[in-house]
Amino acid sequence: xxxxxHETKACQIDDLGESDLGISLRSCYNCSTCTVNCPVALETxxxxxxxxxIQLANCGFEDRLISxxxxxxxDCTMCETCDEVCPQNVKLGEIFVRVKNTAMQHGRIPxxxxxxxxxxxxxxxxIPSQAAIEKRRKQLGLPDAIAPDMNEIHTIMNETGVxxxxxKNDQPPASENKTA
Amino acid sequence: MTETTxxxxxxxxxxxxxxxxxxxxxxxxxARYIFxxxxxxxxxxxxxxxxxxxxxxxxxxxxxxxxGARNLAIAEETNKNIISLCNGCTETLKTxxxxxxxxxxxxxxxxxxxxxxxxxxxxxxxxxxxxxxxxEQVGLDTIKKMVKKPLTGLKIAxxxxxxxxxxxxxMEWDDPMKPKWLEELLLxxxxxxxxxxxxTLCCGSGVARNNPDVSAGMMKRKFESILNAEAKAIAxxxxxxFQQLEAxxxxxxxxxxxxxxxxxxxxxxxxxLAFGATVDELGIKFHSIKATEFLxxxxxx
Numbered sequence: 002x003x004x005x006x007h008e009t010k011a012c013q014i015d016d017l018g019e020s021d022l023g024i025s026l027r028s029c030y031n032c033s034t035c036t037v038n039c040p041v042a043l044e045t046x047x048x049x050x051x052x053x054x055i056q057l058a059n060c061g062f063e064d065r066l067i068s069x070x071x072x073x074x075x076d077c078t079m080c081e082t083c084d085e086v087c088p089q090n091v092k093l094g095e096i097f098v099r100v101k102n103t104a105m106q107h108g109r110i111p112x113x114x115x116x117x118x119x120x121x122x123x124x125x126x127x128i129p130s131q132a133a134i135e136k137r138r139k140q141l142g143l144p145d146a147i148a149p150d151m152n153e154i155h156t157i158m159n160e161t162g163v164x165x166x167x168x169k170n171d172q173p174p175a176s177e178n179k180t181a
Numbered sequence: 182m183t184e185t186t187x188x189x190x191x192x193x194x195x196x197x198x199x200x201x202x203x204x205x206x207x208x209x210x211x212a213r214y215i216f217x218x219x220x221x222x223x224x225x226x227x228x229x230x231x232x233x234x235x236x237x238x239x240x241x242x243x244x245x246x247x248x249g250a251r252n253l254a255i256a257e258e259t260n261k262n263i264i265s266l267c268n269g270c271t272e273t274l275k276t277x278x279x280x281x282x283x284x285x286x287x288x289x290x291x292x293x294x295x296x297x298x299x300x301x302x303x304x305x306x307x308x309x310x311x312x313x314x315x316x317e318q319v320g321l322d323t324i325k326k327m328v329k330k331p332l333t334g335l336k337i338a339x340x341x342x343x344x345x346x347x348x349x350x351x352m353e354w355d356d357p358m359k360p361k362w363l364e365e366l367l368l369x370x371x372x373x374x375x376x377x378x379x380x381t382l383c384c385g386s387g388v389a390r391n392n393p394d395v396s397a398g399m400m401k402r403k404f405e406s407i408l409n410a411e412a413k414a415i416a417x418x419x420x421x422x423f424q425q426l427e428a429x430x431x432x433x434x435x436x437x438x439x440x441x442x443x444x445x446x447x448x449x450x451x452x453x454l455a456f457g458a459t460v461d462e463l464g465i466k467f468h469s470i471k472a473t474e475f476l477x478x479x480x481x482x
């Protein structure tokens with residue numbers, strides 16, 4: 002599949018075609034039920050507007066979401082309320098994820114997201130162990146947490162290419178091959 | 182305990198997830214305590230990160246699906262179903278299973294990657310949020326029989342969290358917009374479950390990292406609704422919600438000058454207390470919003 006290579010398309014929602022995600026995207030009839038129920042839309046007084054994101058995606062303007070962040074798709078709190086209330090079963094959550102994934106490929110990813118994924122590469126878990134917590138686990142009579150096989154985690158994250166994409170802008174070109 | 186699942190395993194794989202395991206392990210303590218009392222046999226799951234449905238999925242969905250499928254493939258090798266202590270881990274693993282059942286080509290692609298580590302994902306293992314296990318496999322009647330010290334007089338606001346039951350198509354458990362089982366568990370323990378307007382409002386943890394102001398505003402709405410309903414504490418079933426609703430009380434005090442104290446409890450802690458565990462053995466002193474004095478007033482030492 003092309004999108005696994007992370008290179009070819011401008012946006013992962015450009016070529017959804019007759020996939021269930023593509024059909025769901027085109028099913029939006031602009032009723033705004035998503036926006037009315039969105040807690041972030043309420044807090045931002047509509048600045049973050051899920052309906053606008055779907056509209057832009059349907060009209061071929063998804064590059065605005067990726068390059069300008071208008072609306073800022075990273076502000077979605079991923080509560081899945083929109084998915085649940087949508088009368089047309091538009092898979093808003095997954096569509097937003099695809100937009101964010103594309104933004105990541107173009108280097109527009111908030112640092113804390115990037116850091117978390119790299120943390121998984123480093124230690125296999127998003128939240129690493131700490132000496133103080135290990136001591137506390139012992140105090141509580143809990144067994145040591147099992148460490149995952151890091152070779153396997155590295156192999157997978159190198160296969161998907163995510164490690165390379167996330168670190169490519171951090172290093173001078175000469176050292177790029179080290180992580181490949 | 183009845184065994185009605187696909188593999189009819191006698192034992193489950195326990196997956197606390199990295200927030201509980203590596204930040205708030207006292208929750209794992211209470212969960213293990215009640216499972217032992219209720220004869221739910223568990224073995225530790227040797228998983229990596231679930232991975233996080235917000236951070237890792239937003240970064241790269243293919244990585245998220247593949248790492249999740251790796252965990253499920255490990256579970257399949259043991260022929261045991263999974264009990265998750267975390268909403269996020271439950272959602273990740275259930276979504277991986279759902280997605281790969283729907284899309285054969287994606288399953289093949291992910292199995293190609295897993296092939297590089299000599300693993301294969303089939304799709305045979307079941308994933309349960311621990312609340313589902315408590316309701317379906319144990320049952321409220323059995324839980325009620327275990328209550329030695331009912332939580333009489335405790336007015337508590339239930340907060341199930343988003344990824345526990347949404348999206349319903351994938352989670353297939355409880356009501357997505359008005360979840361009820363946490364409330365039922367509280368009532369079974371003898372507590373008073375308080376209904377409040379913002380029951381289903383997200384805790385704001387997902388947006389906190391990118392937009393802390395929005396997150397603070399959501400928590401303000403949530404806390405005000407809970408306080409208006411005169412609840413004295415909050416019961417949760419997700420470690421991200423637990424951390425957010427504890428840390429959020431400091432945030433809301435700072436940003437909005439709202440001063441209040443609402444101890445936050447995992448339902449497993451409340452169950453363990455009602456079953457006779459002591460505050461000390463459960464490590465409740467490690468809560469950031471101090472809860473030991475609060476429990477003392479209710480007769481728990």
